[in-house]
Amino acid sequence: MSDKSELLASLKIEREPETDRGGSKWIALTLIALVLIAVIATAGWSLTRGGDAVAIRTAIATSASSRSTAGLSVLDASGYIVARRSATVSAKITGKVTEVMIEEGQRVEAGDIIATLEDTNEGAQLALAQAQLAAARSELAQLEVRLRDARRIDQRNRELAAQGLVSEAVRDSAHADAEALAAQLEAAKESVKVAERSVDVRQRQLDETVVRAPFSGIVTVKAAQVGEIVSPLSAGGGFTRTGIGTIVDMDSLEIEVDVNENFINRVTPDQNAQATLNAYPDWKIPARVIAVIPTADRSKATIKVRVAILEKDARILPEMGVRVAFLGEDAPAEESLKGVFVPRQSVLEDEGQPVVFLVRGNQVERRAVTTGLTRGDRIQIVAGLTPGDRVATGPVSELSDGAAVTIGD
Numbered sequence: 374m375s376d377k378s379e380l381l382a383s384l385k386i387e388r389e390p391e392t393d394r395g396g397s398k399w400i401a402l403t404l405i406a407l408v409l410i411a412v413i414a415t416a417g418w419s420l421t422r423g424g425d426a427v428a429i430r431t432a433i434a435t436s437a438s439s440r441s442t443a444g445l446s447v448l449d450a451s452g453y454i455v456a457r458r459s460a461t462v463s464a465k466i467t468g469k470v471t472e473v474m475i476e477e478g479q480r481v482e483a484g485d486i487i488a489t490l491e492d493t494n495e496g497a498q499l500a501l502a503q504a505q506l507a508a509a510r511s512e513l514a515q516l517e518v519r520l521r522d523a524r525r526i527d528q529r530n531r532e533l534a535a536q537g538l539v540s541e542a543v544r545d546s547a548h549a550d551a552e553a554l555a556a557q558l559e560a561a562k563e564s565v566k567v568a569e570r571s572v573d574v575r576q577r578q579l580d581e582t583v584v585r586a587p588f589s590g591i592v593t594v595k596a597a598q599v600g601e602i603v604s605p606l607s608a609g610g611g612f613t614r615t616g617i618g619t620i621v622d623m624d625s626l627e628i629e630v631d632v633n634e635n636f637i638n639r640v641t642p643d644q645n646a647q648a649t650l651n652a653y654p655d656w657k658i659p660a661r662v663i664a665v666i667p668t669a670d671r672s673k674a675t676i677k678v679r680v681a682i683l684e685k686d687a688r689i690l691p692e693m694g695v696r697v698a699f700l701g702e703d704a705p706a707e708e709s710l711k712g713v714f715v716p717r718q719s720v721l722e723d724e725g726q727p728v729v730f731l732v733r734g735n736q737v738e739r740r741a742v743t744t745g746l747t748r749g750d751r752i753q754i755v756a757g758l759t760p761g762d763r764v765a766t767g768p769v770s771e772l773s774d775g776a777a778v779t780i781g782d
Contacts, residue, residue: 379644381431424686426777431732431764434713436655436760437516446698450678452630454650454693458588458622461596464490465581467604470597475618481586488597488617492582499575506568513561520558523551549730584617593691594619621691627682628660631675640665640678640699648682651694660684660697712745712755719766720744720752730759730765730772732780737765739774 468490475487490635527547534544535619596616597603628648632640646660663679670676680697682689720727727744730737742757758764765772772778 391623395462426735426779426780427768427771428734429730429737429769429772429778430767431763431780432716432719432766432769434715434754434758434760434762434764436713447701448636449696450630450632450699451694452628452678452680454626454682454689454691454695455629456621456623456625456691457627458590458625459593459619459691460587461594461616461619462487462587463605463617464488464584464603465605466490466578467602467606468492468582470599470601470603470614470617472644473595473599473617475592475595475598477592479592480590481592481620482589482752483586485586486583487586487592488584490582490584490603492579494733495575495579495582499572499579502568502571502575504570506565506610509565513558513565516554516558516561520551523547523554527551537781546764586620588620588622590620590622592618607739624685626685626689626691627663628680628695628697630678630680630695631670631673632677632678634669634674636679637665638677645700646680647698647700648680649696649698650689651696653688656688658686660690662699713758713760713762714748714753715758715764716766717747717750717752718765719769720754721769729754730769731758732763732765732778735777735779737774737776737778739770739772752766 419479470488472489473487474485475481515653515771516597527544527550530539530544530547531537534541597614597618597620601614603617605615640662642662642664644662646662648658648660650656650658660680660682663681666677666679668676715729721729726741728739731740732738740757743755745753745755747753765778
């Protein structure tokens, strides 16, 4: 009997206490309840915050320079960028190109070699002139020696004639020989000068086979290639080039505009202006009137006006289209046209410090700024904002840093 009891006891399954199972279940339920409470609280806070959001109106800060001519331009006219100093460089002589040392866009300095021409004939002519000069100098040296000898003979015959040892005929003959050699020497000296001038001419002709830049600038056109014939004259028809390349002095760029003669009274020399390139419509370039050309074009009823570009920039290129706004006398100085313009109602005075509220998504950020000019219903922000920033325009008195907002119309 005892054996059966032990056998049944070995088959019994041990179970955990009921109290332990109940405790784990309560812990799990407590954690779930806390999570639900946190979610409900977050949702309620979000709903409450959304309900307190302030409806605002906004505006975009615009560049001060882009508005610099608003209401200040007395006349607008279109024209082109031109170079006052531009040259198509050619050789002084007709010849075949042996080397071209320029490319479009390359900068050259005054005196730089830009091309060379074939110089075989000029070199040979120079060598011939130098040989003729050497022969003239050799003949001159011979005459100098002969003249010195003739003068010694003349002097000796004079002394002998004074002693009665030679006749006057011999004396006169020796004197005549010396004078003739002296004349030949003078002629030889002139021949040497002529030969030297000939060498100079041949040397210049040789130098003219080298084409140099007349001034510093940028190469805009490369017109000739190796092997082509170039000439300062348009000889030879279409097979002869008249230039090596075109060089433009970029420092001499200015604007030429055609102004209708009915409005030319609005333009005066030294008048301030503002130029806008067609290629860069958002870039305002300060300018000034150089001169009003005192003649009209009867076919177009226009008068040409030269305008100086006050700020040089590599983006300004010859023949670009440009529009010029001629400013009135009340135009502000260029240094005052920085920063941005915003509506006046977007600026709030806070203890003497002007501030704006910058819109960041559904919130606003309080931003201290520095104000400048006031132009109509807009005010200049010199520091604190950049073009494109969105600011609140009302009601700014109800806003605070970090406040939730909704953007209205």
